[in-house]
Amino acid sequence: MLLLQRANELLAENKLREAEFMYKSVLKQSPKNGAALFGVGRICMRLEQYDNAIYYLKRACEHLPKMLEPLFALADAFLAVGSPVDAKTVLEYTLSVAKHNAQAHYQLGQFYLDYGFIEQAKNVFKAGLSCPHSAVTAFMLYELVQMSKPNALSSYLIQLTKLEEEFETPRLKTVVYYAKAKCHERLGDYKLAQEHFALANETQLSLSEFRTLDMLPFFESIKRYCGQSFFNKPSDKVKTTFTPVFIVGLPRTGSTLLEQMLVQHSNIGTLGENTVISDKIVPYLSMRNNAEFPACLNQLSNSMLDHCRILYVDEIKRHRVSEEVVINKLPANFQNLGLIHKLFPEARVIHLTRNFKATAWSVYSNHFAESEPYFCSLSEFALYAQAQSDLMSHFYQFMKRDIFTFSYEQLIAEPEKTIKKCLGFLYQKYEPECLDFHKSKKPVHTLSKAQVRKPISTQPLEKWQRYEGFIEKMIPQPQSDQTTQANL
Missing domain, CATH: 3.40.50.300 (P-loop containing nucleotide triphosphate hydrolases)
Known part of the structure; x- marks a missing residue:
């Protein structure tokens, strides 16, 4: 466990070769260690060795059946080698085993959106709103207020107002402000839209560490x-x-x-x-x-x-x-x-x-x-x-x-x-x-x-x-x- 912990620390420091050595040392002792397999898979992704990444991430998914991160990483690896069909299969499987996870809905919804399946994306995001709130809930609402019919917007505004009260970090509040601005704009209230665009930009600007x-x-x-x-x-x-x-x-x-x-x-x-x-x-x-x-x-x-x-x-x-x-x-x-x-x-x-x-x-x-x-x-x-x-x-x-x-x-x-x-x-x-x-x-x-x-x-x-x-x-x-x- 100490080797694995040290490998994770090295990976966080982007010391990839040292981390890889540690992970593979763990695998010599325990070839089915899912965390070590996942670690090597992540290193392969950073090194753009995508075929190797797929090999290790597949094995990691087998031995970490309750973890979603290896599945998301595997989908990214398939996209990197130009295989969106396989990525779609992985993301749809992920959602099937994690129906109450907002991140699973968001990842699949973004895939649909990237590939032009707008209606499917909308349905997945809407289903994701019923999951326990997390950071991605704000991002799903941000997408939904731009693609849904006007009669759904009032409901989204209520949910966004609740998130505004729940979230404390400026980064998440920024997303909520942008989503509320888009909502007001589509409802024709341009004064409120302008106010929320200003709030969003002011909040995000406060996070910038330099000026133009x-x-x-x-x-x-x-x-x-x-x-x-x-x-x-x-x-x-x-x-x-x-x-x-x-x-x-x-x-x-x-x-x-x-x-x-x-x-x-x-x-x-x-x-x-x-x-x-x-x-x-x-x-x-x-x-x-x-x-x-x-x-x-x-x-x-x-x-x-x-x-x-x-x-x-x-x-x-x-x-x-x-x-x-x-x-x-x-x-x-x-x-x-x-x-x-x-x-x-x-x-x-x-x-x-x-x-x-x-x-x-x-x-x-x-x-x-x-x-x-x-x-x-x-x-x-x-x-x-x-x-x-x-x-x-x-x-x-x-x-x-x-x-x-x-x-x-x-x-x-x-x-x-x-x-x-x-x-x-x-x-x-x-x-x-x-x-x-x-x-x-x-x-x-x-x-x-x-x-x-x-x-x-x-x-x-x-x-x-x-x-x-x-x-x-x-x-x-x-x-x-x-x-x-x-x-x-």
Whole structure:
């Protein structure tokens, strides 16, 4: 037991190799020890050794029949290897043996939601409300108030008010405030909605450990290190077997909608909002050059860049993306465009823009898991948006031919025309299936997961106008109507 306890401590400290040694020492003595099997399975997940993870997690589930965590981890492992059918089987089994567990309902409901089974998700979340309250009860209500019919909302408001009294932690209160705001909005009480959106954002902002102003020197340093001399240095003659595509911009500018339209094309696949550049490539360069980003870009040898390309290709293989065009739609990759240009000189960059006030309100009125200041303050978002616009203008000087900019409003107003031009930029011919994106069951993991299961609507274009006075009050400084000008 001491070995197992120490292994758990090491895993908590992210000392994976030491923890693995301890767990396997336990398994030598007791091959059926479920806790040790689960520990090794979790380590395999962190190391992205998913086939091994499935092996150990299956065995852990056999020997820990009353624990749900190994089952949830096994479902995640199946999703990681591109087997949603197996993940669905595991999650449905979990719910069948834990009908009174709110977490089991939430996990299965989220799976249904991610894969476009909206009605099934709604039913599972509703059933989960009868379970003893836990943190996920607030998250289930947050989803339900956005997908249920108006006649159910009054009941949800009562439940949310009770949770508001039960929960003490700011993080959970934030979710309740957002859910109540969405509820009031759908009931047409925009004054109460605005008050609760403000409560939600103020509470979440209190959890942030920095402010957007702290980031501005970082953005300026990117301009310095990725200036004229950086782009003047000859790039490798790289010939890739795929076309890397990066959709960048501010959050809530329509990147999920665009991605879902594009991936209906027979030659286009996606990595989703993938962080391989910031999580693997940048740390490697920082280690090799003994400098943080962006200073680590000062010396980029061919061997370093080759290794970075291998890391990116490995990520594509891990996600089993076999199409000719590979999308990465992480909006924050606008910070990495200089590095992306060096890695893949032929990369295509799609820059999405949107009316500033509409973007600001969409960010302000949606709950982001991360307590970053620009997600939960209109004034903080204005600073971030200006910094993003300035950096895009900087990169546009050097990458004009590689960046295609258009607006969310253009995509909504003329979807076929816009997608045709976008596909032309990606060297692809138009396929009409791109307009049938809402019928797809491909997974979506962003805040727009339910919205993209519906045909294109102009409603989001006008929603923010109900709160225009509040937006202007919170953002006193002048802002451009458009986050960045389009070149469509």
